[in-house]
Amino acid sequence: MSASKTAVVVVNLGTPDAPTAPAVRAYLKEFLSDPRVVEAPRWLWFFVLRLVVLPFRPRRVARLYASVWNEDSPIREITERQARELETRLGVTVRYAMRYGRPAMRPLLDELAGEGYDHLVILPLYPQYSGSTTGAVADVVANWMHGRRELPGLSLIRDYWEHPAWVEAMADSIRAFREQHGGADKLVFSFHGIPKEYEDKGDRYGERCRRSAHLIAERLALADDEWAITFQSRFGPKEWLQPYTDKSLEAWAGQGVRSVQLVCPGFSADCLETLEEIDAENREIFLGAGGERFQYIPALNADQGHIEALARIVEENLPKPS
Numbered sequence: 001m002s003a004s005k006t007a008v009v010v011v012n013l014g015t016p017d018a019p020t021a022p023a024v025r026a027y028l029k030e031f032l033s034d035p036r037v038v039e040a041p042r043w044l045w046f047f048v049l050r051l052v053v054l055p056f057r058p059r060r061v062a063r064l065y066a067s068v069w070n071e072d073s074p075i076r077e078i079t080e081r082q083a084r085e086l087e088t089r090l091g092v093t094v095r096y097a098m099r100y101g102r103p104a105m106r107p108l109l110d111e112l113a114g115e116g117y118d119h120l121v122i123l124p125l126y127p128q129y130s131g132s133t134t135g136a137v138a139d140v141v142a143n144w145m146h147g148r149r150e151l152p153g154l155s156l157i158r159d160y161w162e163h164p165a166w167v168e169a170m171a172d173s174i175r176a177f178r179e180q181h182g183g184a185d186k187l188v189f190s191f192h193g194i195p196k197e198y199e200d201k202g203d204r205y206g207e208r209c210r211r212s213a214h215l216i217a218e219r220l221a222l223a224d225d226e227w228a229i230t231f232q233s234r235f236g237p238k239e240w241l242q243p244y245t246d247k248s249l250e251a252w253a254g255q256g257v258r259s260v261q262l263v264c265p266g267f268s269a270d271c272l273e274t275l276e277e278i279d280a281e282n283r284e285i286f287l288g289a290g291g292e293r294f295q296y297i298p299a300l301n302a303d304q305g306h307i308e309a310l311a312r313i314v315e316e317n318l319p320k321p322s
Ligand SMILES: C=CC1=C(C)c2cc3[nH]c(cc4nc(cc5[nH]c(cc1n2)c(C)c5CCC(=O)O)C(CCC(=O)O)=C4C)c(C)c3C=C
Pocket: 013, 014, 015, 016, 028, 037, 038, 057, 061, 073, 075, 126, 130, 132, 133, 192, 193, 194, 195, 205, 233, 235, 266, 267, 270, 271, 272, 273
């Protein structure tokens, strides 16, 4: 047999095709129907999704998407650039897909198999593993493999929050921002939340986020009172991981914290959740509650330091030459 032919597949969460209510509705229907994302009893969620969420949320969310949309959705534009730059750096085929919406994972896996790739390195672009994100990417790969006669070799990069190259890239990016703009009373590490119940049932995502922030803060030699961890993006009436980003900002402003810098180390690309929820909504909350200066430190996106870190992480997962 000839030497193995490897492709890297980078995957991010997903996004609608357009910033319009019908496109957002189609996207949210696919996304929120995944039991990895919403674990409510199926029969109950079937009705709540169709009668409560999908008739109302898409119109509001489409407006938010429109406020951050460029030629395309930022998360798709950035993921595409990341894949292109990673391919140049690695000298190995790198393609990208979205877990929900387009470009979808399954047709890409079919295409790669058809092109004779017999080893796939799957890199979900979530530094901290959660069943609701990376687990959902793994499901697609597992379902795709089910029943196939010829299987490729497979490396699934489960997470990389502890990898020194990634920690260093995060710290370098924060340091560079602070060298240019100065510091703030508080540096806030804001992570996307998950329902508290998922943690109670064994998802250790929250612990990974906390340890992740500690590693970055340690690298920046920050004192304990100079930084904090919060969780954003609550959805639905149940409790999510705490402390909440919006409530914390409000409370700090009331306690005399004048300036904050927010960074979101769980997001490898800027998207609706960082550009709108953090940089617009939470900015307004903090300044409205008496804060004086709010700065958002962008995600690592396609920065050279990020590409270099991802390349090193992938290299450790490439098959050894025979
Ligand atoms: C309802 C449950 C949700 C869970 C659990 C969840 C986990 C989770 N999500 C991300 C990353 C992203 N989420 C994004 C958008 C988004 N997330 C949810 C819900 C859950 N997320 C919704 C409903 C939406 C869509 C917007 C909205 O209707 O409010 C995005 C942005 C995508 C974009 O198009 O820009 C990202 C990225 C993580 C990391 C995570 C758990 C670890």
